[in-house]
Amino acid sequence: MQSSMSNQWGAYLDFIRIRFLTMLAYRVNYYSGILIYSLNIGVYYFTWKAIYGDGGELGGFTASQMTTYLAVSWMARAFYFNNLDREISTDIRDGSIAIQFIRPYNYLIVKMMQGLGEGMFRFMMLMIPGMAIAMVLFPVKLPTELSAWAGFLVMLFFSFLINSQLNVITGLMSFFVENNEGFMRMKRVVVDLFSGLIIPISLFPAWLGGIMSFLPFQAITYLPGSVFTGRIQGASIWNVLGIQVIWFLILLIPMIGLYRASRKRLFVQGG
C-alpha cells in the first residue's frame, strides 16, 4: 500500500515537471510578461506617488511601504496566477474531459499539479527577474530577516492553493451553466480587486473592508503582502497563516462537492 501510494504521487509530480517543460518551450512569451508586470508596477507606483504627495500615511501605509507592497503583490501574482478555470472549462466544453476520466487518477489533483508547474515556471522566469528589475527602477525595500522570507514563501504557497481552488470551482461551473465566460471574467476582476492587488484593503471603506474580512480573497494577496512589508509582525503572523489554512480547508468543501455533482451532470459533447 505504501509503495503504491508513493508511485501514485510519482505520476502527479510528473505533471508538475511536464508543465514546467512545456512552459519552457514557449518561454519567449514570458519575456513580454516580465515587461508587462514591471509596467504595471510602474503605473501604480507613479499613481500612488502622486496621491501621497509630500508624505504622510494612507490606510496605515507609508509611501515607501506602499511601493514595496505593490512590487511584492504583483510579483506574488506572477506565482499564484494560473488559467486553471479556463483549462477546465475548455476540457468540459470540447469534451476532452472524457479522456481525463479514463485514467486512474484524480482530475482535480492533476489540474492543481499542472497549475503548480506553471507557478514554478513563472516564479523562476518571471517573478525573480521581474523583482530584480523592479528593485532597480523603484525604491522597493525588502526585509532582510530570513524568517520573513521563509514565512512569505509558505504564505505564497497558500495564496497559490486558495487562488487555484477558486479557479477550479469557477471552471467546474461549466458543468452547470451553458456559457461560463462571463463568470470567469467576473472572477478575475473580483480576485484582482478584492485580494488587495490593485488597492490595499485597508484603504477600502470600513463597511467593505468588514465584508472582505469574511471572504477568502484577502488571503491571496493582502495578508501575505502585509506580512512581507512588515505591517503585520510578531505573533499576528501566525494569525495570517491560520486564516489562509482555514480558507484552504473551507474551499475544499465546495470544490469536492462540485466535482462529485458534476460526475452526474457530465454530458460529453460530440456524441
Place this chain on the structure above:
Amino acid sequence: MAAIEVRDLRKTFKVQKNREGLKGAFLDLFKREYNEVAAVKDISFQIPEGEICGYIGENGAGKSTTIKMLTGILVPTSGHLKVGGFVPYAEREKFVQHIGVVFGQRSQLWWDIGVIESFELLRKVYRVPQADYKKRLDELVERLQLQDLLNRPVRKLSLGQRMRCELVAALLHNPSIVFLDEPTIGLDIVVKSEIRDFLKDMNRDHGTTILLTTHDLQDIEALCSRVIMLDDGRIIYDGGLEELKDRWGTGKEVLFQFGTATKLDQLRSWTGTLPVIWTAENDLNAKVWIPRDIGVSEVLGQVVGQADITDIKIIETNTDEIVRSIYQSGSADKPANSEAEVESKEGAVIHV
C-alpha cells in the same frame, strides 16, 4: 465469465429548451425549461471474454453514450452494468486500470511533449513496473513500427502515425478489455488494414476482449464475429455477422457476357419456372437476380450448356447495403417482406 454485462441500461440527458421569440428568450433568462432526452433506452447484452464485438448504428444512435458508460466516464441513469468484474462509474479509478480506450476523434497523448515522454507519463499514471513496461513497449513499437516516431512531439505526427501511437498509449498497461470508438476514422486504407491486423493478433495472442464502434463496415467484416446494431437508443440486432447477411441479403446477382447475341426472351425461357429476374443492357450483356432460397448453380445449370458465355460474375449483396437498408427501415426483423420485394421487382419487369 462475461467480460461485459449490461442489463436494462439507460441514460437520459436534460436538454435545455429554448423558447421562441424575444419574450421566450427573456423568460429563459429567469426560468429554464428542460426536455428529457433518452440516448440509451434500456439495453441489455453480454460479451464473453476474448470476443471481438462490433457496435454499430447511425450517428446519434447512442453508441458513444454506451461506450462512455462502459468506460466509467458517464454515470447511467438506471440499469445494471459490470465490466471486468467492476461497476465502472462506482469504482472508476480502480476500474480504468484494467481497460484500454481509444477515441478516434480525441487524442489522449500530450500535444506538446514527445511521444516517448507521453508513454513514460502513462507508465507512471498506470503504475506499470519498469520491466513490464519495457517489454510491452518494445513489443508494440516493433509491431506498429514506431521506432522513428518516438522522439517527435505529438503535434508533428500525421493522423495515421498518431493513431498508431494512440493504440500504444491505450495498451501499455496490458488491459484485458479494450474499447475502440471509431479507431479507423479518417485513416487511409493501408493504415486501416495495419490496425485491423494488429487488433486481430492482439485478440488472438492475449485473448483481449474488444468492443468496437465504427462506421466502416469493413472493420466489422475484418474483425468481428458478432455485431450489435443500435437504432435510436435500442438494440435492433444482436448476433453473428453471417447470420445478419443470411437474414438480410435479398439474393445474388449473376452477370453474363455472351459471345453471340442472346435475346432476353430466350434467357427467360431457359430458366422457365424459376422465380428469377432477367434484365439486359444489350444482346451481349445480361443480368439475372436470384432470390436467396434458390441455388446459383441451379440457374447456371440451365444457361451454361445453351448459351455462348464469355464471362460470368457473381455479385453478393454486401454488408454496406444490408446495413443501409436496416437503418432505413429502423428494424432488423425483416425476412417476411423480402418476398414482397421480389414480387414488385417482377411486376416491374413484366410491364416494361
